[in-house]
Amino acid sequence: xxxxxxxxxxxxxxxxxxxxxxxxEYEKNPYDEIKNPNGIIQMGLAENQLCFDLIETWLAKNxxxxxxxxxxxxxxxxxxxxxxYHGLPEFKKALAExxxxxxxxxxxxxxxxxxxxxxxxxANETLMFCLAEPGDAFLLPxxxxxxxxxxxxWRTGAEIIPIHCSSSNGFQITESALxxxxxxxxxxxxxxxxxxxxxxxNPLGTMLTRREINLLVDFIxxxxxxxxxxxxxxxxxxxxxxxxxxxxxxxDKKLENSEVSK
Numbered sequence: 554x555x556x557x558x559x560x561x562x563x564x565x566x567x568x569x570x571x572x573x574x575x576x577x578e579y580e581k582n583p584y585d586e587i588k589n590p591n592g593i594i595q596m597g598l599a600e601n602q603l604c605f606d607l608i609e610t611w612l613a614k615n616x617x618x619x620x621x622x623x624x625x626x627x628x629x630x631x632x633x634x635x636x637x638y639h640g641l642p643e644f645k646k647a648l649a650e651x652x653x654x655x656x657x658x659x660x661x662x663x664x665x666x667x668x669x670x671x672x673x674x675x676a677n678e679t680l681m682f683c684l685a686e687p688g689d690a691f692l693l694p695x696x697x698x699x700x701x702x703x704x705x706x707w708r709t710g711a712e713i714i715p716i717h718c719s720s721s722n723g724f725q726i727t728e729s730a731l732x733x734x735x736x737x738x739x740x741x742x743x744x745x746x747x748x749x750x751x752x753x754x755n756p757l758g759t760m761l762t763r764r765e766i767n768l769l770v771d772f773i774x775x776x777x778x779x780x781x782x783x784x785x786x787x788x789x790x791x792x793x794x795x796x797x798x799x800x801x802x803x804x805d806k807k808l809e810n811s812e813v814s815k
Contacts, residue, residue, distance in 0.1 A: 560708065572597060572699035597699075601789050640669030655788050660800040673785045674704050677749070681709040684779050690714045690743040691781075692734045694726050698755045705749070714738045714745070724757055726750075726765045731772050747779030748772070753786040753796070760794065766802040 555562075568574075575597060584592035612619050621629045632641075639645070642664065649662040670676035685691065687710025693701065694716040705711055716734040718724040731748075738745045748769060752761040761769075773780040782799040790796045 568703065570699055570702055573703070601786075603789075640667065645669065652787075656796070656798050656800065660798065660804050662800075673783055674700070677701075677781070677783065678704050678709065680781055681705050681711045684781075685709060685711040685746045686744075688712065688743065689746045690738045690741075691746060692716050692731070692738070692748045694718050694724070694730075694750060696724070696756060698751060701749075711746075712738075712741075712743055714741075714743065716748070724754075724759065725762065726768060728768055728772075731768070735776070745776065745778055747781060749781040749783065751783040751786070752799070753784075753790060755786065760790065760796055763797050763802060766797060766799055767806075770799070770802055770806065770808075 576595075579593045579595045579597075582592045583589065584594045617623060617625065621627060621632060645664040645667045648669075649664045649667060652662050653660065670679060681691070681704075690712040691705065692714050695718050697713075697715070701713065706713060714734050714737055716726060716730050718726060718730060735745055750761065750769065752766075753759065754761075769780055780799065784798060787796050787798065
């Protein structure tokens with residue numbers, strides 16, 4: 554009898570992609586203006602380092618937070634013991650208020666319907682396990698974050714079918730591209746379980762228009778499939794253009810409290 558599962562003993566590796574190979578080369582030879590001016594510059598990460606000085610300043614002014622204290626008293630034991638598996642209620646409430654603020658308080662979020670995860674990578678993988686069986690497919694507009702080939706497919710067995718977007722229209726999602734991707738999945742005998750988008754986009758940095766989100770909501774409703782809207786970068790939108798969340802569109806359609814909004 555085998556002691557390990559097929560998944561563990563497989564030769565497949567989630568890091569087997571040019572994206573992660575490039576990352577490894579960077580770690581071997583990172584650029585430094587003084588020490589290594591001929592090194593590699595990491596351009597493959599979307600890290601919001603512009604806020605670090607603000608966070609450091611806030612922590613310096615609020616030492617209780619960094620010291621796991623509340624009103625000067627230690628809350629370490631409270632945090633170290635078993636908690637609600639869906640996340641600390643206080644944290645979920647604060648997160649809901651933060652997401653509402655980012656969206657201009659146009660929409661609301663119910664903390665009781667929020668499940669916390671260790672970042673969007675684990676959240677997206679968990680969603681794949683919940684929504685798709687091995688061999689099922691999700692449609693993703695191109696170009697998409699190359700790490701999705703690991704995050705969404707590697708352990709779950711799900712497949713990615715690209716929604717081919719073009720630079721000619723700023724990589725916007727079109728109805729014809731959605732239909733073609735869906736038909737391509739059918740040709741490959743794959744059951745489409747949903748569409749996943751990042752808004753704002755990684756790697757483009759662009760935002761979905763209200764028209765595109767309306768198109769997506771109408772499409773997934775007509776096909777009775779899921780829509781995952783990864784809005785992890787919604788807090789780093791600059792300029793005069795307003796970020797439009799999928800929740801904005803659901804509210805416009807009076808669907809925010811319906812089965813579609815789940």
